[in-house]
Amino acid sequence: MKYNFYAGPAILPREVLEEASQAVLEFSGMGLSLLEISHRSKEFIAVMDEAVALVKELLHVSDDYAVLFLGGGASTQFAMGPMNLLDNSAKAAYTDTGTWASKAIKDAKLYGQVDVIASSKDKNYSYIPKGYTLDSSYSYLHITSNNTIFGTQYRQFPEVGVPLVCDMSSDIFSRTFDINKFDLIYAGAQKNMGPAGATLVIIKKSALGKVTREIPAMLDYTNHIESESMYNTPPVFSVYVSMLNLRWIKNMGGVVAIQKLNEDKAALLYNEITRNTLFYSPTQEEDRSFMNICFLLHNKDLEKEFLSECKKAGCVGLEGHRSVGGFRASVYNAMSIAGVQVLVDVMQEFEKTKS
Ligand SMILES: *Cc1c(COP(=O)(O)O)cnc(C)c1O
DSSP, rough: OEEOOOOOOOOOOOHHHHHHHHHHHOOTTSHHHHHHHTTTTTTHHHHHHHHHHHHHHHHTTOOTTTEEESHHHHHHHHHHHHHHHTTTTTTEEEEOOHHHHHHHHHHTTTTTTEEHHHHHHHHGOOOEEEEEOTTTTEEEEEEEEEEETEEOOOOSSSSSSSOEEEETTTTTTSSOGGGGGEEEEETTTTTTTTSOOOOEEEGGGGSSSOSSSOOGGGGGGHHHHHHTTOOOOOHHHHHHHHHHHHHHHHHHTEEEEEEHHHHHHHEEEEHHHHTTTEEOSSSOOGBBOOOOOEEESSSGHHHHHHHHHHTTTEEEBOHHHHHHHTTTEEOOOOOHHHHHHHHHHHHHHHHHOOH
């Protein structure tokens, strides 16, 4: 058993993996694997319905919104969002807070005017830009709620008088928030929800039907809403395991309880990074991510040795992204506080042997 600190595909609860593995062998008493049944069977439709219902329940999503499970990853949403929400002659505001935000900006430019109204590129994306205002002529403001690579996160969402569109790939279901500020939320499953394959989309129905362009069928939210995420064959395994994971979150006490655990884990690790004389954090304190915790060694020459100590203790996936360097501990929902404590113990032992 390893402590999985990978940024994604990410850790899933053991009991979810066990139940998923059973369903691969035989699903719902059908004498068939989940992977070989029709997505239109009543058994799989029940899975999809429960997944959608759990998303609505856990995030308090009203009937003004549609909940979809699509293919293509969060990256497809970089284009699909503006294709459906931004008319050629209209403009959208974007904040540039890292690699994923930059990719979203690049694709949006294909569909309308895009104004990058704030960026933290000047300091290698180590903070969340704030203090801007917007006029109401923007169709939406796009933000990336958690910057998986750079380890920053919006603690509070901007109040700018236009609807928000948000890439929540790496922190959805990690904390509570008010869905009603958003026209569109999307998230690839494989960070904090389930295995790779499905992309969760929560779209405000009244935001649709306002663009004049023709939209290819697979990229039109309206088609997916009408066919309840069954316009084509959905990524059934990813939807099923995501559903099991959402059940797990509910059994843990819902997003409120999960948030408390995540805050405790993040506090434990950030406190150690601050206290430990060998390490430091590259991110501005008030914007630090509770999901992806970046940290560096003052003495870079010790990096390999520290990673090997982590591996010996069973902690894997701690290499930082090449654009930040150092280390990144991803502490998604399924990471236990005990797992974080093991990492903290390694850091403390390392300090003793090096100072
Ligand atoms: C991983 C990630 C993506 C890309 O997700 P795919 O599902 O692989 O396309 C987009 N945005 C954020 C914030 C991510 O962490």
